Each structure stands twice: as C-alpha cells, then as structure tokens.
Amino acid sequence: MPATSLSDWLRAESDDALAALLRSRRDLSTPPPSDTTVLATRAGTPGSVARACEDLDTFTLAVLDALLLAGADTAPVDVAEVTKLVETEVTDALARLRARALAWGDEDALRVPPAARDALGPFPAGLGASSAELADADIAAKLAEIGEDERGLLATLAAGPPIGRTRDAGAEVPLELAETAVQRLLARELLLRRDDQTVELPRELGIALRGGTVFAPGSLQEPKLPVHPHKPSSVDETAAGEAMEFLRQTETMLRSWSQTPPPVLKSGGLGVRELRKLAKDLEVDETHATLLAEIAVGAGLVADSETTAPEWVPTMLTDSWLASPPAQRWITIAQSWLELPRLPGLAGSRDPKDKPIAPLSDELRRPLAPIVRRRVLATLAGLPDGSGVKSTDELVAVLAWRAPRRGGRLRDETVRWTMSEAAALGLTGLGAITTATRALLVEDRVEAVRAMTESLPKPIDHVLVQADLTVVAPGPLEPELAADMSAVADIESSGHATVYRVTETSVRRALDAGRTAGELQNLFKTRSATPVPQSLSYLIDDVARRHGRLRGGAAESFLRCDDEVLLAEVLRNAVASEYDLRLIAPTVLISSYPLAEVLDALRGAGFAPAAEGPDGRVMDIRPSGRRIPAKARTVRRAATEPALLSDDQADRLVAHVRAGDLASARRRGDTVSAPGGGGADTSATLALLSQATMERRDVWIGFVDSRGTASQRVVRPIRVGGGVLLSADNDRYPLHRITSAALVED
Numbered sequence: 001m002p003a004t005s006l007s008d009w010l011r012a013e014s015d016d017a018l019a020a021l022l023r024s025r026r027d028l029s030t031p032p033p034s035d036t037t038v039l040a041t042r043a044g045t046p047g048s049v050a051r052a053c054e055d056l057d058t059f060t061l062a063v064l065d066a067l068l069l070a071g072a073d074t075a076p077v078d079v080a081e082v083t084k085l086v087e088t089e090v091t092d093a094l095a096r097l098r099a100r101a102l103a104w105g106d107e108d109a110l111r112v113p114p115a116a117r118d119a120l121g122p123f124p125a126g127l128g129a130s131s132a133e134l135a136d137a138d139i140a141a142k143l144a145e146i147g148e149d150e151r152g153l154l155a156t157l158a159a160g161p162p163i164g165r166t167r168d169a170g171a172e173v174p175l176e177l178a179e180t181a182v183q184r185l186l187a188r189e190l191l192l193r194r195d196d197q198t199v200e201l202p203r204e205l206g207i208a209l210r211g212g213t214v215f216a217p218g219s220l221q222e223p224k225l226p227v228h229p230h231k232p233s234s235v236d237e238t239a240a241g242e243a244m245e246f247l248r249q250t251e252t253m254l255r256s257w258s259q260t261p262p263p264v265l266k267s268g269g270l271g272v273r274e275l276r277k278l279a280k281d282l283e284v285d286e287t288h289a290t291l292l293a294e295i296a297v298g299a300g301l302v303a304d305s306e307t308t309a310p311e312w313v314p315t316m317l318t319d320s321w322l323a324s325p326p327a328q329r330w331i332t333i334a335q336s337w338l339e340l341p342r343l344p345g346l347a348g349s350r351d352p353k354d355k356p357i358a359p360l361s362d363e364l365r366r367p368l369a370p371i372v373r374r375r376v377l378a379t380l381a382g383l384p385d386g387s388g389v390k391s392t393d394e395l396v397a398v399l400a401w402r403a404p405r406r407g408g409r410l411r412d413e414t415v416r417w418t419m420s421e422a423a424a425l426g427l428t429g430l431g432a433i434t435t436a437t438r439a440l441l442v443e444d445r446v447e448a449v450r451a452m453t454e455s456l457p458k459p460i461d462h463v464l465v466q467a468d469l470t471v472v473a474p475g476p477l478e479p480e481l482a483a484d485m486s487a488v489a490d491i492e493s494s495g496h497a498t499v500y501r502v503t504e505t506s507v508r509r510a511l512d513a514g515r516t517a518g519e520l521q522n523l524f525k526t527r528s529a530t531p532v533p534q535s536l537s538y539l540i541d542d543v544a545r546r547h548g549r550l551r552g553g554a555a556e557s558f559l560r561c562d563d564e565v566l567l568a569e570v571l572r573n574a575v576a577s578e579y580d581l582r583l584i585a586p587t588v589l590i591s592s593y594p595l596a597e598v599l600d601a602l603r604g605a606g607f608a609p610a611a612e613g614p615d616g617r618v619m620d621i622r623p624s625g626r627r628i629p630a631k632a633r634t635v636r637r638a639a640t641e642p643a644l645l646s647d648d649q650a651d652r653l654v655a656h657v658r659a660g661d662l663a664s665a666r667r668r669g670d671t672v673s674a675p676g677g678g679g680a681d682t683s684a685t686l687a688l689l690s691q692a693t694m695e696r697r698d699v700w701i702g703f704v705d706s707r708g709t710a711s712q713r714v715v716r717p718i719r720v721g722g723g724v725l726l727s728a729d730n731d732r733y734p735l736h737r738i739t740s741a742a743l744v745e746d
Contacts, residue, residue, distance in 0.1 A: 049119035050405070052100040058401045059220045061120075062086060063093040064102060066214065067112045068124035069203075076109035085214050125214050126160025131202035133189050139208045142190060150181045154190065157201035158209035163194065170196035223397045227387040228431065235386055235429040236436070240455035241496060243330050243426025244476060246292075248494060249282050250333065251322060253292055254301060254314050256281060261311035264304055269361030270312065283494075286348065290359040291421055294344040297360055299336035312360070326476070327452040330426065334440060334448075337425055338374065341367045343410070345417035369414070375399065376418045377441055380433040388431025392419045463500075465528040469536055471500040484523055487513055502536060507543040517544035557595035559609065560588050575601045596621055685741050689725060692743060693717045701725075702740035703733060714744060 053061065066085040070077040083090055094110070097103035105111045117124070143151070157164060168182040175187035182199060185191040192200040207214055262274035270293055279289040296302040297312070301321055305313045321329055343366045347359040357363045379399060380389070389395045396412045422428040427437040436455065439447035457475050463485065464472040471489055474497050476482075488510040489500035510520060520540050524532045561567050564586050570576060571583060579593045579601055591598050595611060599621075602609045613619045692699045699717060704710050715727040725733040 046115045046118040049102065049113055049115045052102055053119065054406045055403055056096065056100075056405070057222070058404050059222075060093040060096050061404065062125070062215055062220050063090045064097060064112065064116065065120065065124040066090075067097075067103060067110060068117055068120070069127065069214070072103070072110050072112045073114045073117055076105060076111055079107045079110060082110065086220070087213060087215075088220065123161050123163075126162060127203045127206045127214065128157075128162035128200040129192065129203060131189070131192060131204060134202050134204040137204075139205060142188065143208070146185070146188070146190070147181075150185055150190075153181050153185065154201065154205065154209055158206045162201040162203075162206055164199055165197050166199060167197065169193055169199045222401050223394070225383075225394055225398050226390045227383055228390055229384070230386040230388055230430050230432055232386040232435060235388065235432045236434050236451070236455035237429075239423075239426040239429030239434045239437075240452065240457065241426075242424060242429065243452070244326065244456060245495065246333065246425055247326060247329050249284065249288075249292055250296060250301075252282060252494075253278060253296065254318050254322070257302065257312060258314050258318070261305070261313045264310035264312060265358060265361070267358070267361065269358030271358065272356075275359055287345070288424060290347045291344045291424060293359050294340065294342060294347075294364070295333055295337050295425075298340040298342070299332055325453070326456055327449045330436075330452055331440070331445060331449055334425055334427055334437070335445075337421065337427075338440070339370050341365060341369055343369050343414065343417065344421070345413065346410075366410075372411075372414045373418050373422075374441065375403075376415055377422065377427065377433060377437065380428065381438055381441060383432070386432055388428075390431070392416055395419065462527055462529040464530050465524055465532055465536065466530070467533045467535070469502045469533070469539070471502060471528075473498040473500065481527060484527075487515065488520055488523065502539065504539065504543055507540055508547060511544060511547045517541060520544075553590075554592070555590040556592050557598050558588060558590045559598070562587060570602070570607065573605050575605045685738060686720065686735070688741050688743065689717055689720045689735075693720055698744040700742045700744055701733070701738050704737050704739060710739070 053064070056064070063082065063086055066082045067073075067077065069085055070081045072082075079090065079094070094103055097112075101113075102116065103110055103112050143154075146154075166182050168180050168186070171183065173179075173183045173187060175184060178184040178187050182191065186193060186199065190202070190205060192202055194200050210216065256278075262270060262278075265271050275286055275289055275293075278293070279286045282289060282292070284292075293302070293312075299317075299321075300315060301318050302312050303315050305311045321332060324332075342364045344359070344364065346357055346364050346366075349357055351357050351363055376395070376399065379395065383389075392415070396415045399415055400412060419428070419431075422437075427434060427440075434451070434455070436448045436451035439445075439451055459478040460473070460475045461478050461481060463477070463481070464474065466472065470492065471485065473482075473485065477485065477498075485500055489502045489506050491498060492501045493499045507520065511517070517540050521532075521537060524536060559567070559570070559581070567583065567587065567589060570589065571581060575581070575598075576589075579591050579598050581589045581591050581598075584590055599609050599611060610618045611621045689699060691697075696716065698714050700712065700714050702710065702712050715725070715729070715731065715733070717725050718728050719726040720735075723735050725735060725738065727733070
C-alpha cells in the first residue's frame with residue numbers, strides 16, 4: 001500500500017529509531033521539521049547536519065556536543081547524563097534539536113545522527129578521547145607532580161583542540177629517562193599517543209583542567225547588550241540628516257559621472273585613480289566613496305556601458321530618481337542596499353593572489369550579504385524604541401553567540417560593516433534603528449516613505465547672501481530654489497548647510513541657460529533673507545551687458561542676393577516655410593536643409609538660383625551619376641635578368657653560411673675542428689668574442705630577444721664587457737641572450 005506522504009513512508013519503512021523520532025515529534029509544541037529536513041538528516045550526510053546547525057545558538061550546540069560526548073551517535077543516552085555535562089536544564093535546547101531532526105528518542109534513549117561528529121568535528125566541546133586509566137584515578141594528585149612547563153602544555157591542549165603534533169610522540173621513554181615535557185607526560189599517562197607524531201589530551205584531564213566543567217562558566221549564557229536610551233524622534237532626525245547628506249553625495253556623483261564617466265577596468269571594477277578622484281571631489285574617504293558607487297550600481301542608477309571602451313555611465317533611471325522627492329529617493333537607495341549581494345567593505349583588501357580588490361569588481365560579490373544585513377537590523381529592531389547599542393563590538397559578540405557557525409571568516413567584520421553603512425545611509429541613528437527602517441524591514445514602503453518624510457528637515461525657501469558674493473543655504477532648499485541656485489552659483493562647501501559662490505562664470509552659465517539679468521536680480525532680491533550686496537548687482541549687470549553680443553548658430557546652406565526685393569519674394573513663396581529659410585541680414589537667407597535640395601525647390605518654384613563655391617565662383621553641384629570605389633591596380637613590372645653576385649659578395653655569403661653551420665653544430669653538441677664558442681660553454685663564447693674584437697673579425701651569433709624570439713645574425717664586435725656585446729653598428733647584445741657564436745672565416 002503506497003504511503004500518502006514522505007513522513008508516512010518514513011514511519012512505515014524506517015527503523016525503530018526513526019519511528020521513535022517521529023512519535024516524539026508529536027508530543028512537542030515546536031513546529032515539525034519539513035519532510036526534506038527529516039530525510040536529509042536521517043540520511044546521515046555531514047553536509048545536511050552542518051546546514052541544520054547553522055542557525056543554532058551556542059547553548060543548543062553545547063547540548064549537541066554533550067550528546068556526542070555521552071555517545072548518543074552510537075548508543076541511546078539518558079537526558080540526565082546530558083544535563084550533568086551541561087550543568088543546566090536542556091529541555092528547550094532538545095526541543096530545538098528535535099525540530100531539526102538532530103536528536104530523537106525518549107528522555108532515557110536520546111540519539112543523534114552518526115554524521116553529527118563529522119559535521120561538528122572529531123572533538124566535541126574541544127575534548128579528547130576518554131582514558132580508562134584516568135577514569136578512577138586521582139587526577140589532582142597526578143597534576144601536583146608535574147612541573148610548570150608540563151602544566152602549560154596541558155593547559156594549551158585543554159583549551160582545544162586536544163591534539164598536538166610532536167616528534168616525541170614516537171618514542172616510548174621511561175619517566176626517569178624522559179627529557180622533554182611531552183615524554184614525561186606520556187610516561188605519566190597524562191597524554192595519549194595517537195600515532196608516531198600526534199599526542200592527545202584525555203577527556204578526564206581536560207575537564208579537570210577546565211575546573212571540573214565541560215564548558216567554561218558563563219559561555220552558555222547570551223552576552224548582555226548594553227544600550228543607550230534615546231527619544232525615537234531624536235534617532236529619526238539624526239538618521240534623516242545622514243540620509244540627506246548621502247543623497248546629496250549620490251546626486252553629485254551622478255552629475256559628475258554624467259559629464260566624465262570613469263572607465264571600467266579590464267578586469268572589471270573601478271580604478272584606484274577614479275576612486276580617489278571621487279573621494280576628493282565629495283570630500284569623503286575611499287571607503288565611503290566605494291559605498292556610494294556600489295549602491296548606485298546596485299540601484300540601477302549607473303551601469304557598464306559595454307562599449308569598445310566601457311565606462312561607468314548613469315542610466316536613464318537617474319533622471320527619474322533625481323526628480324523624485326527626497327524620501328522616495330532614500331527608499332530606493334536603502335532598499336538597494338538591503339538587497340545588495342555584495343560586500344563594499346571588502347574593497348581595498350587582498351584577494352588570494354595578493355592583488356587589491358577593486359570596487360564594483362566581481363570579487364566583492366557575496367550572495368549571503370543581504371541575510372546578514374537583515375539579521376543585524378532585526379536585532380536592533382528587537383530592542384525597545386530609541387534604544388541604541390553602546391558598542392558595535394558588543395553587538396558582534398551577541399550575534400556571534402546566537403549563531404557561531406554562520407558567516408565564515410568574515411562574520412564579525414560583516415556586522416561592523418553593516419552598522420557603519422547603515423549609519424551612513426540613515427537607516428540607523430545614534431546606534432538605534434529608525435521608524436522608517438522598521439517599516440522597510442516589513443516591506444511597508446508607504447509607511448517608510450511617510451516616516452522618512454516626517455523625519456527629514458523641512459525645506460527652506462530663503463538663502464543668506466554675503467558681502468563676499470557667497471550664498472549660504474542654512475538647510476535643504478526647496479526644489480525650485482535649489483535648481484535656481486545651482487544654475488547661478490557654484491557649490492563651495494556642502495553639508496547640513498551649503499555654501500554657494502557667485503562668480504562671473506556662474507552668472508554667464510545662468511544667462512546661457514536663458515535667464516535674464518532682471519530674473520537673476522529678482523531671484524536674490526526675493527529669496528535672500530539678508531540685503532543683497534551692491535557688488536552682486538554690479539556683477540550681474542556687467543556680465544549681462546557683455547553677454548550675447550557675439551552669437552553663433554548652425555545652418556546647412558545659405559542664399560545671398562544683392563536684390564532685397566528678390567529675397568523678399570522668395571520669403572513670400574511656399575518654399576521658404578517648407579525649407580526653413582530665414583533672413584539673417586538684408587541680403588542673406590539661411591536654411592537647415594542641404595544646398596542642392598534648396599536650389600532644386602527654388603528652380604521648381606520658378607527662380608533661377610546658382611551655386612557658388614568658397615571663392616564666389618559659380619559651381620556645378622549636380623550629381624554626375626553613380627560611382628563605386630576603384631579597386632587598387634596591380635603594378636606589373638617588366639621582367640629583367642637577375643643581377644649576378646660579385647666575387648666578394650659570394651665569398652662573404654659562403655663565409656656566413658659556414659659560420660652558421662659551425663654554430664649550429666656546436667649547439668647540437670657535434671664535434672667540430674674549427675675554433676669557436678657555443679651556448680653551452682660560456683667561457684669559450686666569451687673567449688671567441690674577445691678574439692673577434694681584437695682581430696676585428698665578423699662573428700655569427702645566435703640571439704634570443706626579450707620576447708623569446710630566436711634569430712641569427714652576423715656582427716663585428718668592437719667591445720665586450722659589462723655583460724654586453726657592442727657591435728660596429730652600435731647595436732648592443734646582452735651576453736646572456738647569446739645562445740651560440742662562430743667566427744666568420746676570411
């Protein structure tokens with residue numbers, strides 16, 4: 001009869017131990033494990049057991065270690081024995097272990113998966129194997145007989161792991177002949193010999209050295225997390241100020257990269273030079289600049305252009321993000337950080353090849369990073385409203401106790417990075433979580449936007465104009481006023497109060513954008529809470545007086561005629577509106593259409609225009625028919641008789657060939673009678689080159705260049721020294737790159 005579910009099948013087909021596990025599960029108030037978890041754990045794979053232990057706290061893992069110490073992986077054990085090892089009540093911990101199918105059975109017959117020892121390590125609780133000799137021995141008396149060096153060695157092994165490698169393990173030496181601490185401890189049976197190079201501390205001795213307890217006092221209790229009480233409104237306002245600053249920095253970065261996008265490294269990422277430039281422009285450190293770049297890319301505001309010369313370029317989402325209200329912009333940034341599968345804090349560290357890890361590179365990818373961030377924020381959310389942690393290290397200790405097997409080697413650093421980044425983004429303030437972040441963690445974006453809107457500083461509608469042509473914005477400006485100030489002034493310093501400076505260049509920029517001098521004067525007159533200095537009014541009027549006197553424009557073609565009446569007739573014709581003809585001088589018309597099209601249209605309207613060249617002469621611009629590019633013509637030379645070699649050329653050619661054969665024979669190791677040197681005999685090669693230098697004779701050499709390319713050539717050396725051969729042609733040949741040499745016979 002087929003089973004109706006996997007659990008039913010396990011009850012019907014598994015052994016008595018598994019059936020007992022499933023029966024015990026019905027008596028627990030904790031939710032039952034999934035069918036997949038039961039099957040995987042019962043299968044006994046170390047990987048499934050290790051995965052089930054990832055979320056267990058230190059106390060629950062200690063209970064599992066106690067079960068392994070009692071031998072529950074090989075035989076049933078009583079809960080009283082486990083309680084004795086842990087020295088406290090274990091009912092809740094056993095319930096958590098049963099919920100994950102890491103323990104099963106009645107109170108007097110508890111069992112654990114056999115693979116638990118492989119998953120947690122061969123030494124539960126850091127203790128070694130039991131010793132029958134020490135089971136009933138007076139351990140205190142034995143410890144009183146040893147010296148300080150031996151006691152220090154035992155204390156090191158008692159802290160775990162309980163094994164050590166030493167050459168003394170292979171020698172059985174009587175106590176009276178023992179010379180080292182290891183030999184004396186082996187002779188006293190206070191150490192166990194595992195093999196010729198390994199010793200192990202017995203379990204009974206390890207417990208005695210720990211003060212008679214398996215686990216250190218206080219280690220099974222969760223560390224306290226000291227907090228500072230704050231008003232929730234103070235937390236929200238502090239975080240909102242940081243959020244506004246982060247948004248301003250992100251906006252500045254996007255506008256800068258819109259003008260000059262930084263290149264993408266060949267290996268991917270952002271270069272050191274570009275990162276330092278960004279940090280300098282924003283007046284932040286490189287760690288904060290990395291966070292800005294990572295979140296901008298993670299939010300889709302910046303992307304790789306993926307062109308021939310790739311660059312980090314803002315996307316079209318940037319414009320809509322910049323036009324959104326501050327609270328909505330913050331939600332986008334905060335949500336992107338929460339879901340970012342990367343660790344920006346790793347940037348600048350070294351990879352396994354000892355190379356620095358670049359921002360925005362693939363080496364920063366960590367898929368579990370969002371889980372760690374939410375775990376940290378969830379811990380803060382569990383505190384009373386407004387309570388902020390006093391020290392990040394204390395929070396690290398608490399999270400490490402709650403899940404010691406999770407996070408790997410970067411577990412503690414990731415918590416520190418999360419707290420630092422959350423504070424910079426405005427998700428936390430004064431060490432406490434904000435109201436908006438609480439809503440964001442439960443996916444309530446509407447409430448998060450409302451809370452952040454209430455916390456953000458209210459926009460102000462005025463500025464303070466100073467006599468030195470600086471303008472101070474004592475807070476966030478209204479969007480319209482902020483746009484006006486950015487158009488007419490340059491930001492000199494930023495922060496919670498922004499300082500602008502009005503210069504001739506900035507005024508000209510505003511005039512180029514279409515503002516008039518009157519509009520600029522009215523802007524400062526109506527928006528400044530202080531009197532407008534006369535120097536600012538003079539500056540605006542002076543720049544406006546000189547602005548636009550010389551103007552430029554774009555045109556595709558022009559028409560000129562000395563007869564103004566004829567040009568007026570052309571302008572009244574339909575051709576003028578169709579081909580965008582405009583009068584820019586009494587005798588000149590311009591058009592945005594090509595000249596040939598304009599002339600054809602005028603001829604069709606009854607006019608008789610002519611085209612003229614740069615020199616004023618009439619020219620024909622009519623097309624002369626289709627043409628294709630001409631193919632390159634092969635030049636054929638007339639056949640000639642080959643030139644004959646002279647006797648001198650023939651003699652030199654034969655000499656060069658013989659020299660090459662001679663050098664090749666030496667390189668192969670053949671026996672030759674002619675004098676010379678080879679690549680295998682350095683002294684002979686040097687002697688041959690020195691001889692050629694003194695006798696001013698040519699030498700055939702085999703040479704390997706810096707790229708590893710081998711070649712042969714004939715040279716006349718004029719000097720050999722300093723590891724270099726200098727030829728008569730002023731060429732330099734390093735001696736270590738000469739593979740063979742032979743004299744050219746006269």
